[in-house]
Every structure is written in structure tokens, then in C-alpha cells.
Amino acid sequence: MLELLERRRSIRKFTSGVLSDPQVKALVHAGLLAPSAKNRKPVELFFVRDRAVVARLADCRDAGGDALRTVALAVAVTADPAVSDVWEEDASIAATQIFLEAEALGLGCCWIQVRRRPCGEGTAEDAARRMLDIPERLSVLCLLAIGFKDETKEDYDLSKLDQSKVHYR
Numbered sequence: 001m002l003e004l005l006e007r008r009r010s011i012r013k014f015t016s017g018v019l020s021d022p023q024v025k026a027l028v029h030a031g032l033l034a035p036s037a038k039n040r041k042p043v044e045l046f047f048v049r050d051r052a053v054v055a056r057l058a059d060c061r062d063a064g065g066d067a068l069r070t071v072a073l074a075v076a077v078t079a080d081p082a083v084s085d086v087w088e089e090d091a092s093i094a095a096t097q098i099f100l101e102a103e104a105l106g107l108g109c110c111w112i113q114v115r116r117r118p119c120g121e122g123t124a125e126d127a128a129r130r131m132l133d134i135p136e137r138l139s140v141l142c143l144l145a146i147g148f149k150d151e152t153k154e155d156y157d158l159s160k161l162d163q164s165k166v167h168y169r
């Protein structure tokens with residue numbers, strides 16, 4: 001696991017490769033396996049494989065959404081705040097499990113923030129909801145851009161981690 005975490009980087013450039021059904025299924029499983037507070041399971045996932053729709057999702061953000069323009073798959077990670085008062089935590093864990101599974105599959109992934117981000121005069125959340133026909137009851141945390149990597153980035157080096165962020169008591 002630590003080796004995978006050292007390797008994982010945000011990828012924003014992708015090839016034209018298409019994800020297979022088993023790859024998509026593995027990502028679905030990774031999301032659904034996420035734990036949730038009180039096991040309430042407020043998270044709902046929207047998988048988008050139509051590249052034209054995925055590319056348009058980049059416009060949900062004024063800036064910062066470009067990874068979506070050429071990627072094979074977008075996953076909108078949403079949750080129902082009426083089901084859990086800590087839906088942000090639950091949705092973040094589901095998103096993290098999906099992007100770590102993407103790395104395990106040799107795919108690249110980038111988290112595109114939606115919650116609390118603007119889109120023109122409105123919000124990125126409303127724009128994403130409109131484009132994907134996401135029901136009003138669901139809040140949108142992020143969009144994950146997932147595809148075949150078309151850039152290489154350096155692995156992290158354990159010896160360079162900022163140990164000052166860790167406190168021992």
C-alpha cells in the first residue's frame with residue numbers, strides 16, 4: 001500500500017484509451033466498499049463514460065477543471081446530507097478509495113473540486129447537477145477524472161516527507 005501511495009500523483013493529461021468494463025466495475029466496487037459514519041451510506045456515484053459529456057464537465061469550473069477535457073471517465077461523487085450529517089467525510093473516503101483503485105489499476109486520476117467552487121455567477125455544484133441531472137437532494141463533493149496516463153510524474157520520496165506535521169505525545 002505504501003508503495004502505491006508513493007507512486008500516486010495527480011494526472012491531468014490522458015491518452016485516448018477507453019476503459020474496459022472490468023476496470024470501471026473495479027472502480028465502482030472501490031467506491032461502494034467505502035466505510036461511512038454509522039454505516040448510513042449517504043454516498044451516490046455518477047459514472048460518466050461519454051467523452052463529450054465528460055469534456056463538457058470541465059466547464060463546471062471557471063478554472064481547475066481542465067483534466068476533464070480529454071479524459072475517458074468522470075465520476076461525480078455525491079451524497080445525501082439528509083441521510084448523514086457527516087456526508088463530506090463519507091464522500092471523501094469514497095472518492096479516495098476510487099482514486100487509489102485507479103492507481104492500482106495503473107490508471108491516472110485527478111480530483112476536481114466541486115463543493116464550494118464558483119462557476120461564473122453560480123456554483124460549480126449547480127452546474128454539475130444540471131449537466132448530469134443529479135437530483136436536488138444530493139450534494140456534489142467532486143468530480144474524479146480517470147483515464148490512461150499521458151504524463152509521468154516523480155514518485156514521492158519517503159525521506160523527504162515533512163515530519164514536522166507529525167506530533168508524538
Ligand SMILES: Cc1cc2nc3c(=O)[nH]c(=O)nc-3n(C[C@H](O)[C@H](O)[C@H](O)COP(=O)(O)O)c2cc1C
Nearest residue numbers: 008009010011012064065066067110111112113114
Ligand atoms: C480536496 C482536493 C481538491 C482538489 N481540487 C483540484 C481541482 O479542482 N483541480 C485540479 O486540477 N486538482 C485538484 N486537486 C489535486 C491537487 O492539486 C493535488 O492533489 C496536489 O497538488 C498534490 O499533488 P499530487 O496529487 O500529485 O500529490 C485537488 C486535490 C484535493 C485533495
